[in-house]
Amino acid sequence: MHTTQRSSHPLLSVDGITKSFFGVRVLHGVSFELWPGEALGLVGENGSGKSTSMNILGGVHQPDGGRMSIAGLLYAPQSPREAGRAGIAFIHQELNLFPNLSIEENLFITDFPKRGGVPFIDRGWVRRRARELLAEVDLDLPPTRLVGNLAQGERQLVEIAKALHADAKVLILDEPTTSLTRREVERLFAIVNRLKSRGVGIIFISHALEDVMHVCERVTVLRDGAVVGTDLRERLSLPAIISMMVGRSIDAIFPERDTKPREEVALRVRNLTQRGVANDVSFDIRAGEVVGLSGLMGSGRSELARLIFGLDPMESGTIEVAGTRLMRPSPKASMAAGLAFLTEDRRNEGLLMDASIVDNIGLTFLKRFKAGPGLINGKALNTTAGELARMVHLSTDRVQDTLAKHLSGGNQQKVVIAKWLLRRPKVFILDEPTRGIDVGAKQEVYRIINRLVEEGGAVFLISSEIEEVMGLSDRILTINKGEITGSFERSRFDREAILAAAMAPVGPKREATA
């Protein structure tokens, strides 16, 4: 473990920061300290004030009250630029890179070194400095490579290299692990640890509490715009953090389900094969059953779901929904047969951000509300949308005039779920249904899942959080490299065994995962 070097002043001290937007107070005196060489985890539900606090720290907003200091000196940035000059680097969840430019151009886009007095870029210097910076973040790539050709984890390291170039003393990482593979996460942690040993202070904001506990020495929990508590990692546990976050103790994160799976098979997949994607996949899901699919990143989880739903072509195999075989799998045929598919990318595939909740729920299934040739029964649509909104516990019942973009991430997800529920699906494929939403909203999604299966629906649950799969499923299938490598009944659930099965080697030996 890393030891924290205590100097006389904290690297960064935030003291009693308050902030209101349009007369609504969102921060009620946030205080915390960051010491050189430590990582401080900052956790809280969506809307707890993490983003506002960090935006104030990063110079995006100015506080109404309170004070901040860096190494004992007053710090009051008026713009992101000033924050950068003071040594604060903010790496947003949505990376601030330009895919059409090379790595080196991205590194120096704001302050290209010029050659002598002439206004030309000193390409030689840029190349050398870029190599140095990339070496510091262990990124072995040519600096001329286009950022658009990099993987997500590599792009994040480029952002960190950029912060190193700016000589950042405080590095704020906002949800840095969400879109990374496990291997990329390991690499990120190694770099974070290296930066800590150099005296850089890290603020690590994340919903992935395991990651926070893994990399941070201390954790600060925010709730409703105030700090609930700060403590050393050793003195905290996941349940303790979660109960601090939600303000009530959660004895069971995963709500109990009363019903058992029924006899009839809702989804039958046999010998599903598509070269390069899936090999001889067979399984059943019964009505009233939740089957979880567990696999590492890149194991082919989402790809399998896309094949089943007909989004990608398949070479051979059969798919039956409630006893009816899908002759020519396509999304349209799947939906008609009673399949629903919540994709992992709700922003791009699920929601119209500028449309109302009603429109988002009803638009893809307007024929249910036909009032005559070419006419829509708006009243019926509004009533049904309202019912669905209540069923998924949407935060607002103003379904006609609330736009999707004004909802929180968790509520947006509920709208997408409601949209599919309108079709009364027999089998619901959920791909990462709780990614990026807070603990409270997660629990509500879990309740919706329970309600679905209690009413006889079948759920195929894909999640990278193994706790989630174990907490909700009646049965777990493991997948690796597009092959099913294990099946576990609920009574035999065991974290290590499931993980081992998910890593079981498949395919030719040279391709086996280590």
Added chain:
Amino acid sequence: MNSRNRITILLLQAAPYLLFLAILLVFGSLSDRFLSLANFTNIVIQAAPVAILAIGMTFVLLTAEIDLSVGAIMYLTGCILGLYLGGVPWPVGLAVVLIASALLGAVNGVLVAYLGITSFIATLGTLFIGRGIAMSVSNTASVYFPEAITSLNRAAVFGIPSAIVAVAVVFVIAWVLLQQTPFGRQVYAVGQDRDAATKAGLPARRIVFFCFVISGALAGMAGFVSSTQIGAITASYGLQAEFSAIAAAVLGGTSLFGGRGGVKGALFGALLIQTAANGLVIINANPYIYPLVTAGIIFIAVAVDGLRSRMLERLERRFIRPWEIA
């Protein structure tokens, strides 16, 4: 990616060049005058004004904006040159034209970058205003240029015709500006993602503003070169020049959505269009089919670009079992 896909993509990528080759072969086989050095010199000279316009337009397109006023700027600065600068030496005339056109570009820049008016509407407005002023100062009559200007058409530097020199100078400066200066790289950044550029601390508004200034100044330059070639301008001068410029830039691979492309493409696009037009003249084709041929070329180029993007997107899908894919 297997070898068949790779070849398809290479073919699609090379499509504009193959198109160029096809045009050369078709017209070359129809007329023995077409494939000659004299004719190619002629093509470059004829293409010079559109090439210069397209180079300026590239700057604006790279920032994901559009400039519809370049034809009007050509006409208005042409009127200023012909009506008020008849007696001055041509370098003074050129300087005044460049300053005036840069100022007109600056008006566009202020409207778009600082007042936040959509560039399509803002430059449509300056198009009508510019043409209106030009028509009122010239009383819509023809404006003639003095011998001092028109003689430039026959001038040459080391035996290279002046129009070609003008294109070469503009091209080299524009290329260096885009590729070798911080400003140029920042133009690409702003065009890719305006918000991200602002967040990164780039002066996005100023960059967009200067791209309009450059586009305006090069419209003046293009007008000047074309004035030397035609000797007199009428109220229809420069009409639809903006569309030729946009077509040339897009044909050369510059995206209308910003961030992708460059001035090499603009030059190539202008030459491609002019080569086809020249070929049609040489084989004595019906003049009414010229626009149809130009339109056909543009449609092919854009369709091929779309096809290529979609194919690349499909191929970038990750395979879980890569050993099964040859």
